Amino acid sequence: MKPVRWNGAMRSWTARGIAAGATLALGSGLLIAANPASAAAGCEVDYNVANQWPSGFTANVTITNLGDPIDGWTLEWDYANGQQITNGWSGSFSQSGSSVTVDNAGYNGQIAAGSSVSFGFNGSHSGTNDAPSTFTLNGVECTGEPTDDPTDDPTDEPTDDPTDDPTDEPTDDPTDEPTDDPTDEPTDEPTDDPTTDPGERVDNPFVGTDLYVNPVWSDNAAAEPGGDAVADVSTAVWLDRISAIEGNDSPTTGSMGLRDHLDEAVAQSDGDPMTIQVVIYNLPGRDCSALASHGTLGQEEIGKYKTDYIDVIADIMDDPEYSDLRIATIIEPDSLPNLVTNVGSRETATENCDIMLENGNYVEGVGYALSELGEIPNVYNYVDAGHHGWLGWDNNLGPSVEMFYEAANAAGATPDDVHGFIVNTANYSATVEPHFDVNDTVNGQQVRQSNWVDWNQFVGEQPFAQALRDEAVSVGFNSDIGMLIDTSRNGWGGPERPEGPSSSTDLNTFVDESRIDRRIHTGNWCNQSGAGMGERPTAEPAAGIDAYVWVKPPGESDGSSEEIDNDEGKGFDRMCDPTYGGNVRNGNSDTGALPDAPVSGHWFSAQFQELLANAYPPIN
Template identity: 55%
Template sequence: MRLNGQRRWAAAGVAVATAVATFGVALSAPAGAAPGCRVDYKANNWGGGGFGAAVKITNLGDAVSNWTLKFSFPGGQRVTQGWSATWTQSGADVTAANASWNGSLGTGASIDIGFNGSYTGSTNADPTSFSLNGTVCTGLQPPTTTTTTTTSGDPNPDPGNRVDNPYVGAKQYVNPDWSAKAAAEPGGSRVANQPTGVWIDRIAAITGTADSRGIVGHLDEAVRQAAGSPLVIQFVIYNLPGRDCSALASNGELKATEIDRYKTEYIDPIAAILARPAYKDLRIVTTVEIDSLPNLVTNVTPRPTAVPQCDVMKANGNYVTGVGYALAKLGAVPNVYNYLDIGHHGWIGWDDNFGPTAELLFQAANASGSTKANVQGFIANTANYGALREPNFTIDDTVNGTSVRQSKWVDWNRYVDELSYAQAFRQRAVQAGFDANVGMLIDTSRNGWGGAARPTGPGPKTTVDAYVNGGKLDRRIHLGNWCNQSGAGLGERPTAAPASGVDAYVWMKPPGESDGASKEIPNNEGKGADKMCDPAYTGNVRNGNNLSGALADAPLSGKWFSAQFQELMRNAYPAL
């Protein structure tokens, strides 16, 4: 059952304590330097013997290239999960050493790290001293201050006070980088104020690239747009090793075996940024690794649709490992809401794909230190074209005694559109073990299918194929066609809580950003040309050996494609 607003907790009393301690810590430094640093330690108890701690280190001395922080727990506490540092513990003694990406700490610079922990008894006392790079605190230590608030609710409340549906009662972030490109197009000002997802599709995107700002830039702008009100900002986490094993257009920079780089150079720095106190009031939605796990169900041996690289990724386990790691790290940030990708109805809607995908997602949600609690819900149709609703026929219709499931278009699928698929998948995910209050997102950025070709009613009941083909809104040649589809239009505008079990319709794929290149274009992003993006390609087993239906002269995935944007506006439904 989905509940709008605050997550409901069972009646019980619980105290939430926040402690802040500031310490001066001397750094080894040459004569004349101003040695010292400050450590801000904030622990949040959420009951049941669990707590989370944010640790901010500020360097007040000369720059260092590597750092090690040490402290001791006074009450037998244990670190159970840490981020943005390599955490170890021996008895009461805890050590946090820099990760590969955050060892450099300049004068006046700060780094945020943190951990989840456990304690026994009724108190969770803070550490009383810290040392950095072997030098014990020598500065003045202000007294620790503790504030305690009492709420009624579950004895194990969500420490981030997450709401059940982050989209309800909240504005959504408008990406200025995308908005400027849309507004520069003739007629684009009609949609330039719509919220879209921000794609973090390589390590460089964390800090920013030549044509887009980095995560910090987006978050700072989101705080400005929020202006003190609830605001949702959406990020697509998309850089697994061996990414998108069945599509060359969206291959990534990390090789199949580079799971350690994925963790330390990609996920860890993202989690550290999202955890910064400046962003604690934002509602940060993450779409986690689209197209990855479904590939391990449909495109592996002995399926006729098998792709060798997908067999590699299934064998090495790095999709499952990476998704679990991302969920664990991002889910530890109290105001982050993770949504797992479930493909679309034209991919996963068949019986032999549907249940296995739900089971595999549950496995990944509990891998690499994660638990199912780190999954807020699921997202369907990300960057795809499946119609939201097919009003002119249902899966239960028959023509002259023949089920529409036997039509060439439906081809024995159980679903004919994304809404019915998403709602059914939610129920199957709960059956697989996910919490009953998970919610769904549906990407409606390019599934409007309006314009002159949009059917106005059912097709003729002469044959089942004539009936389905004449009435279906989705005008693709085949459900397996996914690249820059000709005739597509903008779909339903982003909307909160539009249907039962659905948290929101979203534009997770920014309209106008290409799905992939139709020919080889030199680049340093690991992206190749894909035949499915070539309008002359006559297909493969995954699209029934049909034409690709793609627009010509497409740029690399993620790059601006003016011709596509114009076509999406022309065919928008509801119309602009």
């Protein structure tokens, strides 16, 4: 099984390495002429057209600081063919004619030496969409070269005086031979190369690493027509009950337990850095608002959760045999946000969520998982934080972050045990809506007022994740936390994907014709018809985002479309029934769920085929 090597950039060109006039083939099949970004000593710019249609495009830009630390930045460039920026994120944008200026956002103004920041935007074009040829950072042109003075160059060369040349000859005195010992060669390599010490703790565990390919999912995918094209993509390992730790011969996990996966990850790494993602998903009274993902532990079984589940997992992960792995844990999807949105006097409240709020076992369980797993040096904890269609309103986002902070200080945990958060786990929300922004207006009305957006503060996961990160830092989480976005099923490609913004002047028509997220309602979450695989795993795709990841393995069901007996504690949720007219959580809308679905976590061939066909970027 060949692991996927990441370099943090896909379908992009940088300020060095692309010849002038070169043509790049993008994943969408479009050809875009690119000129090299010639920039200053001290910086490098990676300008990436992620998506393009006849009248517009989406681009992501990454600035890498090759010089001294920067506190506050302005990036400038000129377009040669009249491109215009329509809206952007993670920066402050202005444009005069062909000249574009982007200033840092409040949270990403500092760039340490050797570090990067990213931002993105949507733009329009009418001709050839060439990349800018030159970028300047704080008035200095970026050339992709370090700031070392040329007089320092000799330090990279052998220190031997030319008069010592004979020491390189075979006739040298043996006492001189150690200077040519191969063990000295690493001094010519960068000292921060991650391959020098795979077990060293890093700021972002997804940079400079291979990603673990789960052989069980890979085999299931490869068995599907066309599935070979994605069988080498990394997906997470889900530990959704105690028996999964040892392996329980389920249809999707096979007989591989946690130790089997870690052994396989070591084998795949072959000595290079390797990241494996493990979902911790077994709280007492799990997922109190959705029957399809209920678990095997009762609402009061917090002791069993600790001793039979978390302690066992921690003991395995702490084995020295796995100390060189980077283990990214996804902590309890669909848990803590329920204690904010589905309790008390809210019309979305459920009795089960009220019980879990009162008994405190979600907070206790998450805190205990963070504490025990956070003690392991090579484990990186990412707490699940819902998605924008759940927490994107002000009265949900702030209280949810406060709930996260409470859990991060419970059961022996501290905020230091939280490496970051993940959004959109096993969900379908678009990473970015390319054709409109939440602040846009149509015929004098804000997009936020539309039925689809419903006064939400966000229309995509990336701006939501960045805002949640800022909120988390403001309440006491560490300033270096990073975010993950699950992009496994939010591509929304295929024939129904809009190629550009609608021309309608009616607000709701404009939004419905422009949005790439084709769900009936953002509250729909089960086996969504029309969905497609999204962006393939990518490190550092935007400011504050550690990675796009595939946590939910495409082709594994969200829940059964009818009652199915099982021994996994999973019930029948009407949100998985395509004939159901909905409830208050999805605006009493149709569910948009696929028919004939198996129990959650089981292989669903029809869903896999639809996700493959509607992938965006397309699967070639």
